[in-house]
Amino acid sequence: MRWKHPFLMMIVPAMLLGVANPIRSQSQNPVSQEPRNSCVSCHLEEEEELAEPVKAMENDIHTKNGLSCADCHGGDPTAGLDGDPDAAMDPTKGYIGVPDRTEIPQFCGRCHSDPEYMRQYNPRLPTDQLDRYKTSIHGKRLAGGDEKVATCVDCHGTHGILKANDSRSPVYATNVPQTCARCHADEEYMADYDIPTDQVEEYEKSVHGQALLKRGDTAAPACNDCHGNHGAAPPAVPSVVYVCGQCHVNNSEMFQESPHKDAFAEEDLPECETCHGNHGIEHPKDEMLGVGPESICLECHDEGEKAYEVAAKMYVDIDSLKTAIFRADSLVKVAETAGMEVVDAKFSISDARQFLIKSRTIIHKLSVEELEKLSKEGMKKAMEAYAMGIAALEELQFRRKGLAISTIFIIILAIGLYFKIREVDKKTQFQELDLGN
Ligand code: HEC
Ligand code: HEC
Ligand code: HEC
Ligand code: HEC
Ligand code: HEC
Ligand code: HEC
Ligand code: HEC
Ligand code: HEC
Ligand code: HEC
Structure with a gap:
């Protein structure tokens, strides 16, 4: 044609x-x-x-x-x-x-791995793609003759390659999941391998997938942020297992200080994935703590263990704070709707919420004392707000009572005035009569 x-x-x-x-x-x-x-x-x-x-x-x-x-x-x-x-x-x-499929990485790498050559065009462009690719599962398997893995052109295209930060590029954050899906979500294509094909589907439902794909929040990871663009894992991270800590710094630091750090290492359990999963990570619920049916702690701990007590106590602390905030907030809203001034109470509620957020992070330390300290401070703020809400409502009632009393007083005054005027009117009529006489 x-x-x-x-x-x-x-x-x-x-x-x-x-x-x-x-x-x-x-x-x-x-x-x-x-x-x-x-x-x-x-x-x-x-x-x-x-x-x-x-x-x-x-x-x-x-x-x-x-x-x-x-x-x-x-x-x-x-x-x-x-x-x-x-x-x-x-x-x-x-x-x-x-080029043969197995030669493509070298074919592209001829220029892209040559810093002197690439510098003439774009001095800031990394020249490590081929080296990193060789360390990835894709690269290792290709070197072994497996032509089904991804080579450079499967992710970037062949003719019509765009800059990585061009929003139309197949490696642009919001397009990455579909680029990987072409193989990884294709059951038939992946039938030779012993790995699941649900990563993309799970990811799309996850907190990360929703944030990136629905809200366009590029702070949330696409596949390559956890798996690396070219290598097995991003720079400075020894394994994909440690990748969460790059973004969730506090959770990671607290985990390192917890008794789970050594316990998980001993049993070769991944740090975060063990409790949160990897592709289908959901918004965590408080009920993941505690000893109820949704508790994840009970997957490894039994009644009678110290950890069981810890799990129960942590849930109670967080749940009480959450409930206290809810009560204070509801009350303050009533006062606000009635037109009362509640700015200070709202500040206290927002402070209490900050303590709740911190509490949900500090649970990763598994320290009952530290959680208790935080949740108590949060509780204090919530109580403050509640007290201010009550005060505002009392003030409102007082004003309403005051209004009622003054209304009655005004009515009495008005009636008095009415009679007074009539009296005056009568007097003037008499006077007029007198004059007329
Ligand atoms: C006068 C016409 C003509 C010119 C000039 C020409 N090509 Fe081609 N090219 C063809 C034809 C016809 C084919 C298909 C038959 C074949 O593979 O030889 C082809 C095939 C190819 C292929 C595919 C080969 C394959 O194995 O499938 C590539 C790559 C290619 N050309 C690149 C080039 C490049 C690079 C140049 C310039 C240096 C060039 N062509 C110049 C006519 C041309
Ligand atoms: C002849 C040398 C050469 C070859 C071979 C080559 N490239 Fe490039 N490539 C360049 C140059 C030069 C640039 C421009 C750098 C820039 O402007 O950022 C570039 C840019 C790119 C970019 C955009 C980088 C960015 O800025 O985000 C990608 C992606 C890319 N090439 C992929 C490939 C792939 C895949 C292959 C193999 C199919 C390949 N290249 C083969 C020289 C080459
Ligand atoms: C599994 C998919 C995949 C494969 C295979 C792949 N890339 Fe990439 N490439 C990406 C992603 C994802 C990015 C980064 C996008 C971003 O910056 O957010 C990228 C970025 C790039 C860039 C821009 C500079 C940089 O390093 O960020 C170049 C150049 C590039 N790739 C070349 C190559 C070459 C050459 C190969 C083969 C040796 C290759 N890529 C193989 C997915 C891939
Ligand atoms: C950035 C490097 C690069 C440039 C520039 C490039 N090609 Fe290619 N081309 C490739 C690679 C790599 C393949 C093999 C793709 C594959 O096997 O999936 C290919 C494949 C081909 C084929 C085989 C059929 C196909 O589409 O796979 C033809 C024909 C071809 N190229 C022609 C051209 C012509 C004509 C130009 C200039 C207009 C050109 N190429 C520019 C890298 C390049
Ligand atoms: C051209 C098809 C293809 C594309 C596109 C592709 N992959 Fe792969 N990938 C494979 C195949 C085939 C394997 C080998 C499976 C195995 O060894 O278990 C693999 C292996 C992997 C593995 C290792 C799995 C294991 O065994 O632990 C990861 C991780 C991976 N790919 C991630 C990605 C990501 C992320 C993307 C997108 C940026 C991507 N792949 C794009 C075909 C592809
Ligand atoms: C939040 C980080 C994260 C994101 C985002 C992510 N992965 Fe993974 N992925 C992991 C972890 C962790 C593992 C397990 C690795 C291990 O245990 O060695 C994994 C495993 C895999 C595997 C091996 C097979 C399996 O299911 O265990 C493949 C293939 C894979 N991911 C592909 C993808 C693709 C495709 C995407 C994008 C749709 C993606 N991943 C997004 C963290 C992530
Ligand atoms: C590239 C940065 C990045 C990486 C890597 C990353 N995350 Fe996230 N994560 C985010 C962002 C941003 C959000 C917030 C999404 C939103 O707004 O809903 C988030 C949300 C979460 C949430 C939900 C928090 C909440 O309050 O709802 C959990 C749990 C989570 N990530 C766990 C993980 C785990 C486990 C890993 C590693 C397997 C990981 N993340 C890797 C950036 C990252
Ligand atoms: C022992 C199980 C467990 C492990 C291990 C674990 N988490 Fe959590 N994580 C939880 C529970 C339970 C919650 C919910 C707490 C709540 O909402 O009351 C949670 C909440 C979170 C949240 C949302 C609250 C916040 O801090 O913003 C993020 C993000 C998170 N975890 C990330 C991580 C990361 C990253 C790692 C690895 C360093 C990790 N978690 C390891 C059990 C765990
Ligand atoms: C995947 C299994 C696993 C899960 C899930 C898990 N733990 Fe653990 N935990 C361990 C192991 C293993 C140890 C070390 C051995 C032991 O003391 O039981 C440990 C130790 C502890 C300790 C220290 C116990 C001591 O005696 O000093 C506490 C506290 C603890 N876990 C609390 C929790 C809480 C709370 C949860 C739920 C948020 C939880 N764990 C979920 C495996 C798990």
Whole structure:
């Protein structure tokens, strides 16, 4: 099939051919600075599969940097303008052709792992993708000949690669889950492997997935924030197990100070995942503490153990604070609706809420004393607010009583005044009569 859009047919080759690149003259392929590019012009004339790459390259980051077909595939773009493919796609002129799947990482890494070369274009761009990729499960399996794993082009595309921070890029945070889903959510494709295919589905329902995909909150992790862009785990993190602490610093620090730290390490249990899961992480409930049916503590601890007591006590502390805040808040709202001034009470409630938030974090230390201290302070604030709410309502009642009394007083006054006026009126009538007499 030939190209359907005559306009694009003029514009695209002009772009691909005409971009003058000041850097290119020093780069690996001096010949490609020729304004006419046989790869582009001939391929545009060819059937769909051969023309498609030319069209797809229009918005490609490589095109924007003045790179073209021969920079990746090799060959001589100044030859073959007369219509001889072999003259351009000549292995003696460096033509590589299409790389085998197993060779793709080296194919891209030829430039991307060369700091000197890349610096000419973008000094800030990391050049560690290939090295890291080799340490990932994808990279290790590919090296072993497994062609089903992800290579560079499965995540970035082949022709039409965009900058990673371009919101249309398949590796842009909000698009990452679907990029991984292409394989990881495909049961048939993953049938050869002994791993589940529910990560994306679970993730989409999780607190993280909801925050990123529904609310566009890029502070929440996409797949790559926990698994790394290229390597097995992000920089400075020895394993995906420790990745939560990068964002949840306080929880992680408190966990490190808890008796679970050594206990979990001994049994090879992951720090956070053991209680929260990984892909389907939900908004935690207070009932995960305690000794009720939703308690996670009871999965490992039994009645009679110290930990059982701790679990029960922690729940009571948090639940009492939560209830106290609820009561104070409800009362203050009534006063507010009645038009009373409750600014101070609302400040106290918001202070109490801060203590509740801190309490839910400090449980990770498993220290009953520290939780109790916090929850008591929170309780004090909640009681303060409650007392202020009561005071506001009493004041309101007082004002209402005052209003009633003054209303009665005014009525009495009005009646008195009425008689007084009548009396005066009568007197003046008499006087008029007298005068008239
Ligand atoms: C005169 C026309 C013509 C020119 C010039 C030309 N090609 Fe091709 N190209 C073809 C045709 C026809 C095919 C399909 C047949 C084949 O594989 O030889 C092809 C195939 C390819 C393939 C796919 C090969 C495969 O194994 O599937 C690549 C990659 C390619 N060309 C790159 C280039 C590059 C890079 C240049 C410039 C240096 C170039 N072509 C110049 C006509 C051309
Ligand atoms: C950034 C490097 C890069 C550039 C630039 C590039 N290609 Fe490719 N091309 C590849 C890779 C990698 C593959 C193999 C993809 C795969 O196996 O999935 C490929 C595959 C191909 C194929 C085989 C069919 C296909 O689509 O997979 C053709 C034909 C081709 N390229 C032509 C071109 C032409 C023509 C240009 C210039 C307009 C070009 N390429 C520019 C990297 C590049
Ligand atoms: C001929 C050298 C060369 C080859 C081969 C090459 N690239 Fe590039 N690539 C570049 C240059 C130069 C840039 C531009 C850097 C910039 O502007 O940030 C770039 C940019 C990129 C970017 C955007 C980086 C960013 O700023 O977010 C990605 C992604 C990328 N390349 C992926 C690939 C992939 C995948 C392959 C293999 C299919 C590949 N590249 C092959 C030279 C190359
Ligand atoms: C499993 C998917 C995946 C594979 C495979 C992959 N990348 Fe990436 N790549 C990403 C993600 C995700 C990002 C970062 C997006 C971001 O910054 O948020 C990225 C970013 C990049 C960037 C921008 C600079 C940087 O490092 O952040 C370049 C360049 C790049 N990749 C090249 C490559 C090359 C070359 C390969 C093959 C050796 C490759 N990628 C393999 C997913 C992948
Ligand atoms: C082209 C298909 C493909 C794509 C796209 C892909 N993967 Fe994979 N991935 C695989 C295959 C196949 C394996 C090997 C499974 C195995 O060894 O158990 C794998 C393995 C993994 C593993 C290791 C699983 C284990 O065994 O512990 C992780 C983690 C992983 N991928 C994450 C990702 C993430 C995150 C993305 C997206 C950024 C992604 N993958 C994109 C195919 C893909
Ligand atoms: C909040 C961090 C986090 C996010 C986000 C995340 N993962 Fe994971 N993932 C993990 C942890 C932790 C494991 C378990 C690793 C271990 O035990 O070694 C895991 C395991 C995996 C595995 C191995 C098989 C399995 O299910 O145990 C695959 C594949 C995987 N994740 C893919 C993905 C994909 C695809 C996404 C995006 C939809 C994603 N992950 C998002 C943390 C995360
Ligand atoms: C890239 C940063 C990042 C990483 C990595 C990360 N999280 Fe989160 N997490 C967030 C953000 C941001 C939120 C808040 C989402 C929201 O607004 O609902 C959150 C929310 C949560 C919540 C819910 C908190 C609440 O009050 O509802 C839990 C539990 C959680 N993460 C646990 C984990 C665990 C366990 C891991 C590791 C497996 C992890 N997170 C990895 C950023 C991260
Ligand atoms: C022993 C089980 C357990 C472990 C291990 C655990 N958590 Fe929690 N986590 C909980 C419980 C229970 C709650 C709910 C407390 C509440 O709401 O009363 C919670 C609440 C949270 C919250 C929401 C409250 C807050 O602090 O904002 C986050 C976030 C969180 N955990 C992250 C983590 C991270 C990160 C790790 C690993 C360092 C971790 N948790 C380890 C049991 C655990
Ligand atoms: C995955 C299993 C597991 C879960 C879930 C778990 N723990 Fe533990 N916990 C342990 C292990 C193992 C130890 C160390 C051995 C022991 O004392 O039982 C421990 C120790 C403790 C200790 C120290 C006990 C002592 O004697 O000093 C406390 C306190 C504790 N856990 C509280 C909790 C609370 C509260 C929860 C629920 C939020 C919880 N644990 C959930 C496994 C778990």
